[in-house]
Amino acid sequence: LNDNRAVLRSDSLLDSDRAARNADLGLAYRTIGFEASLDGVARDAIEDDPRSGASHRLMGDAYANKSGLETARLSELLQSRLRTPLGSRPAEAYQLVPALPVLDGPRAMSPDETTALFLTRPAQFQAGLLLGSQDTRGLSLTGSAASDKTQASVSAFDLRSDGFGDAADLAISGQRLELRLAPSAATSIVGELIHSDRSGSNAAQRLFEEAGDPDRTILTRRDSGRLSLRHAPAVNEEWLLSAAAGQIEKRDTVAIVFPRSPLPPFGPLTYTNENDSHVNFHDLGLHYSRMMGATSFQVGGSAYRSREQSATVEELSDPRFPPIDPTSARYSVEHDSAYGYLDQRLGKSLSLLLGAEYQHFVDSRISSVQRLNGKIGVAYRPAPGTEIRAAIFQTMKGDYWREESLEPTRFNGFEQSFDDLNGTTATRLAVAAQRRFAGGALLGGEWSTRSLSIPNLGCGEFCRAPWRELRHSVFAELPMGARMALSARWQYESLEQEGPIRQAAVPVSLHTELLPLGLWLRISPELSAEIEAVRMRQKGTMFSVGGLEQRQESVWLANLGMRFQRPLDRWYVEAGVRNLFDQEFAFQNTDMRDEARTPLFYPERSVYLRVGVSF
Template sequence: MVRQSLEAYLRGDIQRAFDSIAAAPATVSDPRFFTYRAHLLLTIGRVDEAAADIERALRLAPNNADALSLQTIIAVVRGDRDQALDIAQKAVQAAPNSATAQIALSYAQQARFDLEGARTSVEKAVALDPQNALAWARLSELSASFGDLGRALRVAEKATSLQPNLSRTQTVLGYAYLMRVQTKRAREAFERAITLDQGDPLPRLGLGLAKIRDGKLHEGGREIEVAASLDPGNAIIRSYLGKTYYEEKRTGLDEREYAVAEQLDPNDPTPFLYDAIAKQTTNRPVEALHDVQRAIELNDNRAVYRSRLLLDADEASRSASLGRIYSDLGFQQLALVEGWKSVNTDPTNFSAHRLLADSYAVLPRHEIARVSELLQSQLLQPLNQTPIQPRLAESNLFLLSAGGPSALSFNEFNPLFNRNGIAFQLSGLGGENGTYAGEAVLAGIYGKAAASLGYSDSRTNGFRVNADQKDRIGNAFVQLDLTPDTSVQAEYRYRQDERGDIVQRFFKDEFSRTERNTEERNTVRVGARHNFTPGSIVLLSLAWQNADVRLTDKDVIPNILPGSFATVKRPEKSFSAELQHLFRSQYVTVTTGAGFFDIEGRANRVFGLNIPGLGFITTDDTVRLNLSHYNLYSYANIHPFKTLTFTLGLSGDITEGDSQDVAGKREINPKFGVTWNPLPDTTVRLAGFRMLKRTLITNQTLEPTQVAGFNQFFDDFNGTTGWRYGGAIDQKITRDLFVGVEYSARALDVPFIGPTDVEREATDEQFGHGYVFWTPHPWVALRAEYQVERFKSPGHHGQPARVDTQRVPFGVGFFHPSGFSAVVRETYINQDVQLEEARNSRAGHTDFWLTDAQISYRLPYRYGLISVGATNLFDRDFRFSERDLNNPTIEPARFVYARFTLALP
């Protein structure tokens, strides 16, 4: 009777297996019978009946290892981790050579976050019973949880070869194929598993995911609906069903499934995270903030499904989502804090670097840090169909940086599922001063390849005479996954920029009516990533650039020698190569790398002086600007405790060549930082480090951009050296109230090329920032900040001797679930400036208020966003010295604009 049932079970005929033992007499006293029947009952989810059979078996044989093993599994499912471990250990003691007991112990260990122990127990199980297909299937699961996809597939194939007619082995094999994007084989395995056991929801879920990956969203969604109907109490399946409805734009149904999943398993952060994303894209950022905070609090409970190593990657992804929500609310400082925490938790996580890249866009003089984080994100990213906006990888966008289409959050309309298909984004802007901008991006993914093609065109007449700008950018990007562990990518970028004198200076008469600047750059980049293990990754980046930079001024000395002119032509050919290794373990992460940068360039200078009575006197010379730069670095984030991180680093730079401001350097730069969480909602950061402003290709580098959250790559003059010291504290008082303060100082040695030699000036900078962010209502976000920046130098070479700037921005944001939102920001600015000129000093003081406002509407079904707004709404006339020469922070005149973004499908 039992033998017939077992044979039917091994053939995958669960119903016949039950039928074969249905006539068992009530007087059965063999504990093996009750253990076997309990096993069958568990396979179809009848837990209470199985528990009763297990109790009967244990009354007959208290140390029956098989019964104790099944009891362990029930305890794990019910969330009683301590009891599960106690029972599993008792089973192993009762039968040390039982593979079943070792498998049960692995589940108990995994529930307690001991993933290494769980893997060791399963390895013992397969050693004790090499013919146990379920043991091999379990080992495949754990191998996948550690990111070892190759071993996961090999072990799954072993399990299937032993028992090809078990739904369980076919299901595990299907997931092993799916994680390697071998979707055809995955579908075959899942369909075989479904044939073997029509009532098993897991192969239905897998089949749905495989179809979605192939671009068949509707078909895949229906399979996941079937999986949910087979096991309505499975929170994970409910979360995936919610994701499916989100992708199908069935608004409301997705949040319903997330809510059900949250009720079924309140300790699983997955539905909270996806629910937050859904709420964010339906204009409910405050509610989204609450959900993501809850997801992070629950993060460790995902250890049941993921290894500790990959669990921390989950935390980084959730922090990245949290940072995105902070940005929508206008809480920019908190977005930065979450970005730094994400990168320090997992430097291999692409979404953490993406968050920092987006967050740095709002900070002055952070262009190098922004585009460098973008480069690191691109090299680490998996295949995706997210459109790559051409402007994102370009630094120094000048006047068009603040109001262009790229102001929209990069990941605003991203899909939750990677699947074959095409995505299209179109953005446009029109505003005062003849300002127009447009951007179109087409991206797609097919199998193991992804590509993106984009073009951007922006132009403005500017805020005064000769402050116009025209900027055209194009890019093409392709990425190919050669294996699950190896990815290669290539990118081509083109940029043509023309502008006048756009620098905003304190004294309004200080500008040129005739200066013109043009740039044309062609850049090719090739990159690669190889994962030796999930905690050991190598990145390679190679870049070539041809650049032609020109400056002309038809009246360079208008008040003294009218008609005198100057022309500077600077052609350059550049090459860079960077190699980086990322190592990650539970207690330490190490980022080590080396780079080589080579520039072949020259400056052709022509000066024509119109001297009365003598006519034009012209001089012409050529200066070579060749430079080779070698750098090495190593950074370690050491985590002796979960709440404490020490950052230790050292970098070295060697330069040689003709470029006087940078060549001939031999620099050693120590780095030190501390990040401490004395309380769960308190973050303290301290840092001190030395840095060198290197000459970079496209302003991008793989070297870490920050130490304990303090940026080390500012947009300084090439060859600038110095030290930075800083401290900060960020406090979450409640889930709706956040406060923080930060202070740092930089002591710099800045080079200036003089007529005959390089002169260096000592420059001091101080930065202070405090903030209060509050969400008193699900529709309302309030913020108040204080920012101070002090700059001091000798005042030569066109630099001001002193600039003290204080800003006090206040902001109110209103977000209605219907899709409408409104943001108003009032900023008080107070500035003192002193200039040291050849014959006298000029000093000035200014203080004024600026008002910025914007009204937006999110189109239904995430099709896009429309905004109308104004900066400097009341057209305030003021004097101001802009410290960020490449990306102005305020508008000197009223700028009214309308902007739209459309996203398809």
């Protein structure tokens, strides 16, 4: 060879290059509100290089605007942290809190979190400030220092809000410490300590006021530690080993006021129920992946154990009633799993994906599960920019308190880690297609159905009830030069109980239709604006005293946001208003989390201001 040598790169390195490009491209899509494009490039980045920490971090951000996928989001952030090189931006503590109960959830205090995914430097600092209606205020601080073989980081946040209506005030705070060691280029060790305090009401927006558990005040304190090892002996091979342990203290307080006591003087009577729970858990996970030309595979397994002690005290406000004896109970969860995934590329345009997982789940409160889940999918790319995907696969939901996992959160690009109730088994059939046109326009859609077997929901105790969930969407995104971008999306979701209907605690059917229309404008090099109109329609059916009752809601909402940031500046200011015309409406949140959930909409006009700095 002469001095003009050709530089040859292996298929694995080319895949890594594509993953890096996709992760970087996702930042631009996020800025202009192209959520479908963000989701697509995050999916492609992980497919090209599942060992990229930036790809998993981008996927975690893609989950941020979706309801019922907090387990998937937190798992992606864990997988990102284990793969992050020294000197990278550390994870912020507030992003590791599930279902943060403010609008925008994990994007609330740092909407540009995904910036600088590949930037490494000896020291990093980020701060985010949030102020808004309902007396909302939050502050997040994160810093790190790195040397050739070590990195230490610390992060803390505090968030408070008055909430809506009669809901108790929200107060959430947390801290995270991390020490990262890299004894060699192929090996890294990560240690984490995380603490969080959370108080507030479980009250959520409801189409049916009586749906779900009674409104109650919930106090939750969580302490956990995690020690993880990553070893990558080659560019196409990786081992992950992660162990976690922790404890949770939780107190639920329910106060029900009866307008008339049966005893004279027949005034109001208050019934109070206070439940204290103490949970200890430990979790061990192992993951191995390798790429060999057109073939890649991932295998792994995990073992999870938890023990819970619960004590309940009940009392009436009138001392003339006899006291109620306190009760106590013990519960346990054992969950063992093993999984394997194979991705075989059959030429340049066709891929076959196969998967299997063994699940053994024993929860003393529900019927146990032991089963083998199968998965099969096909991805077809007949031309550049065109993709057709189809898959059918089975899943099972583990323990409520197990929020992180090393297992892939998607199969063939379709979500498989849902926030279902403990022990829920499901079979999902999904089809998707999209086309990227010249100039960057995107048009696509997705259709899916999930057959659910949910323990104790609609049939009593130690039984399973059949439910069906539908998720359909059609989306279009159109960039119009450097100063304007348009987006539109139609989204339909439904959850309906099948077979004999005996459930009175939740709606037996709920159909939700959303139509968000977005416009992004670059007003000047420093100033951009985002305008959104959202049509929300919802219809539900629920048991009432007189039998089945139907309710429905339909409303148009307007949102406006402005962002100011000079090129190359390390700070930004963002302000906006949600529900601009102060529309009053009811909405049933289908998120099954026990604590306060991330709201999808605000039932009154809400103004916010965000300030961020990073260097």
